[in-house]
Amino acid sequence: MRYCDPTIMADDTTQSAASGETGTWSALGNSVFRNFWIFSFFAYIGASMQTVGAGWLMTQLDPSPAKVAQVQAAFSFAAFLFGLPAGVVSDLVDRRWVLLGSLGCLMIIAVALGLVTLSGAISPNALIALTFLFGTAAAVVSPAMQATTPDLVPRLQLPSALTLNGMNSSIARAVGPGLAGIILGLWGAGWMFVLNVLAFVGLFVVILFWRNLRATQAPSKQSFFHALQEGLQFSIKQPPLRRLLLKTLLNFLMMSILLALVPSVVNRLLDGRPQTLGMLLACFGVGSVLGSLILGRLYARLTRSRVIDFATASHASVLLIVGLSSNTYWSAIAMLIAGMSWTAIMTSVNIIWQLLLPPQLRARGLSINLMAMMGSLALGAVIWGEVAERYSLQSAFLFAAVGGVLISLLTSRLQLVEELQDSAAADGSTH
Template sequence: MPSAHPSVLQPLGQPVFRMLWLAWLAGNMTMWMNDVSAAWLMAQLTTGPMMVALVQACASLPLFLLGLPSGALADLLDRKRLYAFAQFWIALVSIALAVLAAAGWMTANSLLLLCFANGIGLAMRFPVFSAIVPTLVPRAQLPAALTLNALAINVSRIAGPLLAGVVMASLGMGAVFALNAALSLLSCVLILRCKTPPHDSTRVSRGLLETMRGGVAYVRQSPSMRNILVRTFLFFLHSIGLIALLPLVAKGLQANATTYTLLLASMGVGAILSALALPRLAATASPDRVVATGVLLYAGATLTAALAPSVWLVAPALALSGGVWLCVVNTLTMAAQVVLPNAMRARGMAIYQMAIMGGSAAGAALWGQVASRTSVSSALLSSAALSLAMLWLSRRVCVQIVPHPEPEAAPVASVELH
């Protein structure tokens, strides 16, 4: 008799999910290595808080602008090939970053442009992966699969910055971006090597624009999905402030590149530790309670990071923020995944991605502007205060995990690797 609460590792027993999960892990390594390297490089190219915050904004903006078209393409085209193309695109951008950084030709504007180009690849990647995962595992294992996906993000959040810091210190910034290109190509190969269940695109309306309109119409008519999007946008609007301004927090504490990467890694450690408790948390607490408690704890972590006089006090606060981030985002993602039918899932998750990245881009620009006009500490304190105000104002916006009534996909065991 199967366990009522499957092990977090159980989905890795599915060969196709395991292969795509490794590709997801490699792809996220490149994402975090690029983020930490680009943010630190911008902090060296300019001292303006706005320019440093714009690195995060430029990386997030394409995922907001192109999220829905990417989701529509994922519902219209071969999802595996689209996923592989996204990783190949990211590899090309990483090569361009490596050449400019190694030759000493990088400027603040060119760095922002390439961060935007990298975001285009990420915009293509997220909706298609989100649409594939529920077709690879039984619905009972979906929470565990999503937790594994979040774990991949946070394991790479630790390993990526640490590896970037070591390579940066020994071989230079160009070598970090070159390694990103290699990992992106590895992810592309892993994706192409596995055979995913066929996607029946005939169930989707013909034409890109019509397909996009269908996705928007479905979300507008789904109260559950609308509430998830509101909660998601508000959480990222305030939570991105700590991440976007972290390079300046580190510089204010006289930290070097290695210490900065360790601070980022502490967020990943907190996320991994919270993942161990996530199955029990999901079984005992409602989604609304998880999100509300998470906002309160994240505000406390941001407050501590703003006022802490040393790195040793900032690191535990960042670990708490990482753990809270995983719990809140995993809860919201799980709710969105099960609400959406398979034929609509890529478009629905693309709109969910737009809520994430819209909140991230707006928040990064907002808190960067506040930091420019006041100080980094004032911007972080303001983001914590705003999170509490928005939590109270949105108290009637409920998040419910209500599965969409459709038959489960064919067992993944019947799908084999090439």
């Protein structure tokens, strides 16, 4: 196994710059990134399977929409609470140890949930609590992984690496739910949680054998709270990021209903089989892959802010189909389109953050972005679960769809990329 040595990275950087390797697949020529990318794929599959299994298990323990939505809310709320502190820690200390510690926790929690489920001692509240713990560990992993990527490839290959990472997670979202549905149908949720540990082992071993990664990330002498304040101030003072945060908060508040209540849709409106839930979420993942593939063409014609607007309106429209249709095939098509829209929004938002953030604030800035997304997903899941419980599942999806369209129209006037380019140009002229 090749060690993650800064001198090797420097050689890769020189060779890539000289050869002009800046295509979509160019970052895979870097063996350090390639190993990281391959085993990240299995970790993404594991995370996807975990959330599918937890959501389905709750429909068996307590089928009320409010309780089912709390599973997604617990996962998202954990990321909201701990995503930013995790980003601060990732900027202050060696990210290798942050990744190793958080991946180890993911494995321990998956085993614990599996054993409790197999023993029959699992309860709705215990499931929510363990899902919260899993979400906490995942919240630590996410900014550390994203902030590590630019350290593994030369700057010219960073767009390639970010695209490949997005494609990686998108494909995993297609594979993971389908695999989860099969395992749930054959052996149940308990064994699926236990087997899920294998998904994280490979990435843990790859990172364990990295050496001298810290040399690309000098230790900081800042205090935790000073670093936290610095990250927040930078994000709030930058007009493009401030407006992007507002757009993100509103969009994901409406979008949160889909992943929070799709287990209830399967249980109440469709055939109630775990394989169907896996298939619908697999369609969502396939849509994410397709979205990744067509984004380049969209960016050639539209600004990233316009892509976000278009994808938000598209996602809102398919909520009507998912929430009102009792036809599995129509729901599958809607989930496919939803996956495309979701990826277009998340990728566009992530690229804007990555381009504007300075290296020393990268993990903190990405964590603020994650905090905005997850906070909206958590709050939205609780809101839509209660709406579905008090009124109906169909009413909740109808309200979310109308809200999504209105938000798309109201926030379309917020220009993001043009200001970003102006800010970058002004920043460049001062150096």
